[in-house]
Amino acid sequence: MTTINTPAIDTTAIDTLRFATAGSVDDGKSTLVGRLLHDSKSVLADQLEAVEHASRNRGQDAPDLALLTDGLRAEREQGITIDVAYRYFATPRRRFILADTPGHVQYTRNMVTGASTAELAIVLVDARNGVVEQTRRHAAVAALLRVPHVVLAVNKMDLVGYEEQRFDRIVQDFAGHAEELGLPGFTPIPVSALVGDNVVERSAHMDWYAGPALLEFLETVPVGAENVDAPARFPVQYVIRHDEVRYYAGQLVSGALRVGDRVTVQPSGETSEITGIDALGTPVEVAYAPQSITVRLADQRDVSRGDMITAGASADAPTLTRDVRAAACHLAERPLRVGDRVLVRHTTRTAKAIVRDLGGATELCANDLGRITLRTAEPLALDDYADVRRTGAFILVDPADGATLTAGMADLS
Structure with a gap:
């Protein structure tokens, strides 16, 4: 028993x-x-x-x-x-x-x-x-x-x-x-x-x-333990400009960010330091996933929607790649085929991509579980889905009509 x-x-x-x-x-x-x-x-x-x-x-x-x-x-x-x-x-x-x-x-x-x-x-x-x-x-x-x-x-x-x-x-x-x-x-x-x-x-x-x-x-x-214990991942949703100060707004999807943390902006690789965090309009010293926050950096960096602010040791950094391998579930009635051109929506970032492989299958139909390999037009900051669900997940979208096609779970090992 x-x-x-x-x-x-x-x-x-x-x-x-x-x-x-x-x-x-x-x-x-x-x-x-x-x-x-x-x-x-x-x-x-x-x-x-x-x-x-x-x-x-x-x-x-x-x-x-x-x-x-x-x-x-x-x-x-x-x-x-x-x-x-x-x-x-x-x-x-x-x-x-x-x-x-x-x-x-x-x-x-x-x-x-x-x-x-x-x-x-x-x-x-x-x-x-x-x-x-x-x-x-x-x-x-x-x-x-x-x-x-x-x-x-x-x-x-x-x-x-x-x-x-x-x-x-x-x-x-x-x-x-x-x-x-x-x-x-x-x-x-x-x-x-x-x-x-x-x-x-x-x-x-x-x-x-x-x-x-x-x-x-x-x-x-x-x-909540999974989100809090994971490496810090903060996809930028909005950039708010007030006078000469830029505030980066979004949801902290995993880990924690603190004032004074050294951070890296993905995919550019630029680094800076957090000088302020606001949660619900109130300054805080530390924020935890899944809080929605705004972040201020010490330096003027070229940060825009779709970028991701990360913190922690280099070993905890996400993988920057244009070659995406993933488990998948196909959601749409229209099959997904090798050679299809799609949009990848990953956190707040959208990138063009082409389907390179379907795990040996010729197509994925509605409700099929399988494996896919994509080649993206620009690098994505991905984590293994097994490590960080929010930054390891993505969806494929039909560029013609915006319909959701496939749910993907990154497997970069």
């Missing part, structure tokens, strides 16, 4: 956890999310009344909590989730941004969209069916996107008599696949979304399970 150590609660501040859910069709994912919102008292009275009314019209005695997340009329009529539905809620301990993603294989791209900024992914499994092909695919996407925390939620435990042995077999099966993918650990939780076992409150039906309920884990899992 897997031992779970619940992280300690930081009571000094209320932070935000971004998390995504994924599961096969009919695994009960929408019901799980609805139960999470309902039992955490994050549903307004009129929303609950609308759900109760819709449930009665369907001939159901109890409210169908799945309707709390299936917000589109088309998906309600089909009884499935067909798009990424974002929900915002909070408890006294933490704020949450939830991306509820669809389960069908043809919507893999939607999971990539929802999980790309998530710090935690909930992979749902039906206790009756165990680990299936879509479970493995969702785990592969979580591994590809380097989601820091993964929860294996084994749902519908009420339909298998709350059997510990069934739960253990599913956990062991998933663990074997996670090891093959290089997934850095996961937390298994047995739940019943329909009944409410181990969703917000711990279940009285599974006294063999000593770990936290799902919400308890979501409230206490560490967040």
Whole structure:
């Protein structure tokens, strides 16, 4: 049986956890999310009344909590989730941004969209069916996107008599696949979304399970450590000129910057020193990711939108390259082919590029996972996606109409 150590609660501040859910069709994912919102008292009275009314019209005695997340009329009529539905809620301990993603294989791209900024992914499994092909695919996407925390939620435990042995077999099966993918650990939780076992409150039906309920884990899992511990990366979004002073504005996407730090401007390589940092209009001595800030430098440097200010030892510097290798998920209906001319949008920078290779494939179609090699017209300051997600990620855009084509995760090793 897997031992779970619940992280300690930081009571000094209320932070935000971004998390995504994924599961096969009919695994009960929408019901799980609805139960999470309902039992955490994050549903307004009129929303609950609308759900109760819709449930009665369907001939159901109890409210169908799945309707709390299936917000589109088309998906309600089909009884499935067909798009990424974002929900915002909070408890006294933490704020949450939830991306509820669809389960069908043809919507893999939607999971990539929802999980790309998530710090935690909930992979749902039906206790009756165990680990299936879509479970493995969702785990592969979580591994590809380097989601820091993964929860294996084994749902519908009420339909298998709350059997510990069934739960253990599913956990062991998933663990074997996670090891093959290089997934850095996961937390298994047995739940019943329909009944409410181990969703917000711990279940009285599974006294063999000593770990936290799902919400308890979501409230206490560490967040933000990946961004703060990474090298400092500050893509410049705007240059604000006031008299003779230039302020460089944007979001610090990883690491920390301090007044007095020696910094390098990428890709020019020019160096300077930070003389001032403002956060929300207030001078501060230090800023941490993901704060939005303005920075002042000691020297007049040619810095513009798309440049990146970095700090730290030379070993922590990003890789300046025009040859980009990456894992990819193709998002568009139009295939991506070798020789295609595209735009690469990386942080605040946009560069022209040509597709040089697709890992031996002739094309990537919608929802395909593969590998790509690009040649860019100008150098990009890239990190390995495994090291810094925000500066290792990019998208490819059709230069003709601005449509998003492909999501890429740099692999420079």
